[in-house]
Amino acid sequence: MPQPLDYLPESPSQTAGPYVHIGLVPNLLGNTGIYPEDLGRSPIRDGAKGQRISITGHVRDGAGMILRDALIESWQADAAGLYPSPGERRGTADPNVTGWARIVADFNTGDWRLTTIKPGPVALPQGGVMAPHISLWIVARGINTGLQTRICFEDEAEANAACPVLARIEHKARIPTLLAKATGAGEYRFDIVLQGPDETVFFDI
Amino acid sequence: MSDAPTTGPLIARNRLWHPPAYTPGYKTSVTRAPSRALVAMGSTLSEETGPAFGRDMLGELDNNLILNFTGQPAIGERIIVHGRVLDETARPVPGVLVEIWQANAGGRYRHKKDGYTAPLDPNFGGCGRTVTNAEGRYEFLTIRPGAYPWPNGVNDWRPMHIHVSVFGSGFGQRLITQMYFEGDPLIKRCPIVNTIPDPAAIDRLVAPLDMGMAIPMDCLAYRFDIVLRGRRQTHFENRREGM
Numbered sequence A: 001m002p003q004p005l006d007y008l009p010e011s012p013s014q015t016a017g018p019y020v021h022i023g024l025v026p027n028l029l030g031n032t033g034i035y036p037e038d039l040g041r042s043p044i045r046d047g048a049k050g051q052r053i054s055i056t057g058h059v060r061d062g063a064g065m066i067l068r069d070a071l072i073e074s075w076q077a078d079a080a081g082l083y084p085s086p087g088e089r090r091g092t093a094d095p096n097v098t099g100w101a102r103i104v105a106d107f108n109t110g111d112w113r114l115t116t117i118k119p120g121p122v123a124l125p126q127g128g129v130m131a132p133h134i135s136l137w138i139v140a141r142g143i144n145t146g147l148q149t150r151i152c153f154e155d156e157a158e159a160n161a162a163c164p165v166l167a168r169i170e171h172k173a174r175i176p177t178l179l180a181k182a183t184g185a186g187e188y189r190f191d192i193v194l195q196g197p198d199e200t201v202f203f204d205i
Numbered sequence B: 001m002s003d004a005p006t007t008g009p010l011i012a013r014n015r016l017w018h019p020p021a022y023t024p025g026y027k028t029s030v031t032r033a034p035s036r037a038l039v040a041m042g043s044t045l046s047e048e049t050g051p052a053f054g055r056d057m058l059g060e061l062d063n064n065l066i067l068n069f070t071g072q073p074a075i076g077e078r079i080i081v082h083g084r085v086l087d088e089t090a091r092p093v094p095g096v097l098v099e100i101w102q103a104n105a106g107g108r109y110r111h112k113k114d115g116y117t118a119p120l121d122p123n124f125g126g127c128g129r130t131v132t133n134a135e136g137r138y139e140f141l142t143i144r145p146g147a148y149p150w151p152n153g154v155n156d157w158r159p160m161h162i163h164v165s166v167f168g169s170g171f172g173q174r175l176i177t178q179m180y181f182e183g184d185p186l187i188k189r190c191p192i193v194n195t196i197p198d199p200a201a202i203d204r205l206v207a208p209l210d211m212g213m214a215i216p217m218d219c220l221a222y223r224f225d226i227v228l229r230g231r232r233q234t235h236f237e238n239r240r241e242g243m
Ligand SMILES: [Fe+3]
Pocket: A017, A019, B103, B158, B161, B163
């Protein structure tokens, strides 16, 4: 017998289920009085540097049905490409950017909306520059393990072309599933498709 | 005991240990499972960094689900749920947010979508949160949730369970799972539990009764350790290309 490797296995994931709101956004659900406010209501505070943008979308399943029970978390860099995280060693991020948000699909329409600042490109310590992007983690009833994807921006063609992460996608025709489309000044549309011909690219990172 | 590192590349997820996306026994997954392979890559700064939450945001009763809704005690069997958050290299993960939610003692959720016959408990909200201490420990005081039926098979019931959401130090460590209770005969029959292929992995979600932490004449205790993805730590990290 070789020496044992004393790793612990990661706790296996389980679906967030239909009642995820009770735990993560109780005030939005109407269960008020436990916490003063829900966490992650905005990834920015007043005074955040950068271009204000709003991204709207929905999450759609393989049957074309829009999910009304999806919950998305987003994580992004500030306008200079720095993360507001203790793990950020390249500099100090904008104090008015928290970078993290909880985005909840509307109970009636399934639409979600994120108002933030456009993140800057993120230079990687090992070389290469990731195009401006917002990382997403998607959970809902029927999703066994949270899905990881990214919002990139259609109007950042040059940065997208040089992005080492987008370059990992072998089927180039699928890259547009990660590109938010400009629909107006500072307005973008980003629909997430869980399954089917226009299925969004999800990552194993 | 040294803490889990807060920087460095994440160890790849063992996708054979987690439930696959497509699990027809759990019917809702059928149309919500991606059909294309996930695009694999090493973690980047976007997954290695993540939001931080301090203990200063916590209210005094945030981890006391018996009292935190109205201040009057919820009905049910009083239990402590406690444990540690560790990473795959067995180091404690301090300072991370743990959020839980659950049904009341009758198996009913305080949610507009839950129409189960069991009554709401006017004094039970059903959520709690805390931040792990320097040793990675967390603790909740709650009531044992009831089992409940759900529309999947004709007569499917969820075992007693508590939903658990955990942050690590990186966004790529984000995890939601469920805690089950030792000895519950419904665990084996549950289509959601059985999305996990390996019985040894299911065992990791079953909290044993912990009489060592039970408080005499007050409450029972269950212990539930949570393991997050680990990080690689070697002297060869961050080398320049070609070295
Ligand atoms: Fe549940």
